[in-house]
Amino acid sequence: MSASLTLFYSPTSPYVRKVMVLLHETGQLDAVRLHGVTLTPLNPSAEVNEHNPAGKIPALQLADGSVLHDSRVILDYLDQLHGGEPLIPREGAARWRRLTLASLADAVLDAAILVRYETFLRPEDKRWDDWVLGQCNKIDRALAHFEKSADELGQRFDVAAIGAACALGYLDFRITDLNWRRDYPKLAAWYSSVGQRSSLQATAPAP
Amino acid sequence: MSASLTLFYSPTSPYVRKVMVLLHETGQLDAVRLHGVTLTPLNPSAEVNEHNPAGKIPALQLADGSVLHDSRVILDYLDQLHGGEPLIPREGAARWRRLTLASLADAVLDAAILVRYETFLRPEDKRWDDWVLGQCNKIDRALAHFEKSADELGQRFDVAAIGAACALGYLDFRITDLNWRRDYPKLAAWYSSVGQRSSLQATAPAP
Numbered sequence: 001m002s003a004s005l006t007l008f009y010s011p012t013s014p015y016v017r018k019v020m021v022l023l024h025e026t027g028q029l030d031a032v033r034l035h036g037v038t039l040t041p042l043n044p045s046a047e048v049n050e051h052n053p054a055g056k057i058p059a060l061q062l063a064d065g066s067v068l069h070d071s072r073v074i075l076d077y078l079d080q081l082h083g084g085e086p087l088i089p090r091e092g093a094a095r096w097r098r099l100t101l102a103s104l105a106d107a108v109l110d111a112a113i114l115v116r117y118e119t120f121l122r123p124e125d126k127r128w129d130d131w132v133l134g135q136c137n138k139i140d141r142a143l144a145h146f147e148k149s150a151d152e153l154g155q156r157f158d159v160a161a162i163g164a165a166c167a168l169g170y171l172d173f174r175i176t177d178l179n180w181r182r183d184y185p186k187l188a189a190w191y192s193s194v195g196q197r198s199s200l201q202a203t204a205p206a207p
Numbered sequence: 208m209s210a211s212l213t214l215f216y217s218p219t220s221p222y223v224r225k226v227m228v229l230l231h232e233t234g235q236l237d238a239v240r241l242h243g244v245t246l247t248p249l250n251p252s253a254e255v256n257e258h259n260p261a262g263k264i265p266a267l268q269l270a271d272g273s274v275l276h277d278s279r280v281i282l283d284y285l286d287q288l289h290g291g292e293p294l295i296p297r298e299g300a301a302r303w304r305r306l307t308l309a310s311l312a313d314a315v316l317d318a319a320i321l322v323r324y325e326t327f328l329r330p331e332d333k334r335w336d337d338w339v340l341g342q343c344n345k346i347d348r349a350l351a352h353f354e355k356s357a358d359e360l361g362q363r364f365d366v367a368a369i370g371a372a373c374a375l376g377y378l379d380f381r382i383t384d385l386n387w388r389r390d391y392p393k394l395a396a397w398y399s400s401v402g403q404r405s406s407l408q409a410t411a412p413a414p
Contacts, residue, residue, distance in 0.1 A: 041341040053348035054314035066304065070314070072279065073306045080298070091287070097273065099280045107261035107277070126335045134248040141260035 003033035006061040008048055010037060012205045014109050014170040015071040016058045021162045022075055024199035026082040032060075040121060072106075075159060087158045098160040101146075101153065105163030108142045109170055111135040116174050136178075139171070143184050150186035157194060165194050173205045210240035213268040215255055217244060219412045221316050221377040222278040223265045228369045229282055231406030233289040239267075247328060279313075282366060294365040305367040308353075308360065312370030315349045316377055318342040323381050343385075346378070350391050357393035364401060372401055380412045 009016050023029050037057060039045040044055040051067045052059040059069040060077070068074050079088045089095040115135045118127055146153060146164055153164055168191050171178055181188035194200060216223050230236050244264060246252040251262040258274045259266040266276040267284070275281050286295045296302040322342045325334055353360060353371055360371055375398050378385055388395035401407060 041345070042337055044341070044344070049348055052311075053345075053352040054311055054318075055345055055348065056314065066300075068303050068307050070310045073303055073310050076306065077303045093273075096275050096280055096284045099283065100275050103277045103280050104259075104261055107263065111261075122335055122338070126333045128329055128333045130249055131329065134251075137251070138248070138260075138262055141256055141262065145260040 003031060004063040005032045006035050007032045008037050008051065008057045008059040008061075009034040010039075010057055012173070013057055014113075014166045014173075014205075015056075017166045017169070017203050017205070018071050018162050019058045019060075019074050019078065020203045021166065021199045022078055022087060022159075024202060025087060025157065025162075025197075026078070026084055028078060028082055031081070041117070042121065072102075075162075079159075087162070089158070097152075098158055101149065101160035102163040104142050104145060105160070105167040108139050108167040111138045111142075112167070112170055112175055115139075139175075139178075140183075143180055143187060147184040147187045150190045153187075154190050154193075157197065161194060165191060165200055169200070169204060173207065210238060211270040212239045213242050214239045215244050215258065215264045215266040215268075216241040217246075217264055219380070220264055221320075221373045221380075221412075222263075224373045224376070224410050224412070225278050225369050226265045226267075226281050226285065227410045228373065228406045229285055229294060229366075231409060232294060232364065232369075232404075233285070233291055235285060235289055238288070248324070249328065279309075282369075286366075294369070296365070305365055308356065308367035309370040311349050311352060312367070312374040315346050315374040318345045318349075319374070319377055319382055322346075346382075346385075347390075350387055350394060354391040354394045357397045360394075361397050361400075364404065368401060372398060372407055376407070376411060380414065 007016070007019065009020075023032055037045045037048050039048055039055065039057070041055075048057060048059060049055045051061060052069045054069065056070060058071050058074055059067050060074045061067045068077055076088060079086055089098055112135075115132055118132050118135075153161055168180070168187075171180060214223070214226065230239055244252045244255050246255055246262065246264070248262075255264060255266065256262045258268060259276045261276065263277060265278050265281055266274050267281045268274045275284055283295060286293055296305055319342075322339055325339050325342075360368055375387070375394075378387060
């Protein structure tokens, strides 16, 4: 089929990666045309701003020209387009438990990106150690929770697992001194196992 | 009925307010016990951390002890508990359009809270004007989009309208020099109109 959807895309955005992994897992890659963009909060992309006033990616343009964002809304949309088992449970306790785990993974990403901005984008004399520490503590508490929930996380490769895998992949990509595998061996084993999936292999950011 | 749900709560959190407004609108206030907490990214609440490792509110504890977060997941859960018209459309184009508008409102909140942290929490000598400007530009673009979409926003008081109203309420509460009503008169008229609803009156943060 010809691509009727356009995804505003960067190969290093972990939020975009969640969408790409879902497209791989649900066999919908051919439905989406990737449109590469580059941006930061200080150097936004005029083209992205035009389609998503929040200036963020991923944003997904539909055939009628309308645009969906952010990553959670896009995941919800794309998960209803395929005929397979939903990657976001449609109802019952599983729905909110898996969405809560996915939300925790997003919180790791949000904190990691604030750390990245603080230590990379911000002028050196304006960096604030306590802020970085607060965000790193948040990441650490979340990883400790994923460690306790490793068996549950591993029950299926769905929205929760996609979120956690993309969050861990981003930590390895951008906060390379974190050494989380030492403290969280069960999580490390899970991540090593799911890391063999072609959806994660094909979407890993290049170091 | 006796309250079987516990909401970790602050009267000044706009993310908590979204949940409170939905509880008002759907007649579910009695189902939830409010548990007040105080926190910032630098001074987290140990009690909140125990229930939500991301250290954020709202978090909603269910009768079985499990905890849901963040605000979007809680809204999704609570909207399936009542028997009235859903405030989050369950399917079709309306679902993703209204969730995209709600996501844009969350982006306004996220940016406004980063501005608040930068100008209130961070030591003065470590503040970075370009960062504040980048976040304010994001807010401005989003408000311009809501201005263009004011008629659409006003079609019903649902997840999109709740998000937009709580975002505008937070701007009035914390970024008092923004003067957004001058530039966005249709949005101001809409906000003035929905501001009469008891759900918004009862949940407005005290100045």
